[in-house]
Amino acid sequence: MDDADDKHSPTPHPAGFPADETHRLTAEELAFLLRDPMLRARAAERAARSNRLRTERRASDPAYAEKLRAGDRERQQRRRRRNAIGRPEPAERPATTLPDLTLPQAARLLSEYLAGSTTAQAAQLRGRPDRVRLYAEAFVTYRTLSAGDVRPSCGALAALLKSRFGHTVTRSQAQKLRDHVEGFAITEGPWSPDPAASDVRPRSGPGNPASKRDKGKAGSKDKAGTDGHAPRPSRP
Template structure:
């Protein structure tokens, strides 16, 4: 009623609760509390399992990445495609040559990270294999995807790597290919011809200067 008169037609409809709203309000408070407790318990169990089971944690991360990929795909509909990322420019090296250059580079580094990597020849070998795989896949000038890199590491070198591991490998390859790194392209010789020595000390100009030894 408004000032003693009847409500306008349809006004009562606007104030009516939906069936879902009524069901929510009429639910037993104890039932709501039990459901909240079950949800909290499920979250705790998932968190504990994530910490104890790396494979399970990786599956959860993969699911999150896939949902993010789908969301980005939906958001990108109708937008112009971004340019393809450009690959790092890498010299033509074998696995052994790439491994030797990286080892030489680490020998001249006093950092704790370099010391740790020097003690992991298996890790240095993996980086060198990732270098070769990256170079093969980037022959067209386009940065290889993580999936492509992981597949080639598996088929060519028998390496099984997770998405997060292959991401780090790709980042390391590109980082070592930057100026001053062991896999940077050789600068041209003053005479106009590039130096291509194949010994362990090859292409020392592409390495960062070594600190003086005591």
């Protein structure tokens, strides 16, 4: 009888070892803990040297720095996609309502707005007519793409700016331009759709040269600057 009970009794674990199998170290963990301290020190030294060389090259090689930034953005996008699995899709933000203005009209209203502003950013922008024109072109591009009341994507803005006006902008620059357009369209802004501001806008007509369609193309192919000058739009 005692022999039968002994056969079914659990095997005792040695002292100092947990009974739960899940707490046992894997072979890789044991190998890491039992490594020679000198090997671990050399591995840490190699990692530090690699990081130092990468930092130095990033500072001296713009193309390499952009490659690293692109890799970081891609990893962040993958992480966001993984985190978004199972979550409901966020509601799309509607497009900002913009007035019916031609490119010269938008540029003129923006110039007048900046002339009356006392901020340092406005003073800097007043001396950059090329930047004013870029924002006006972004205004026209935004309004064209938002015809269906859908907020234009950064990629669509960048593509149309390049094909229509010859400007090459990155995705982040296109995002800043979109924010500027929406910021200038707030109440009392130069591109506000408020009817009260219509008295300062030029009327279309045969005698008004601003009513003619602007056919000039921007000659510069450089990447557009997108420093912040517009007031921030109110968040929904």
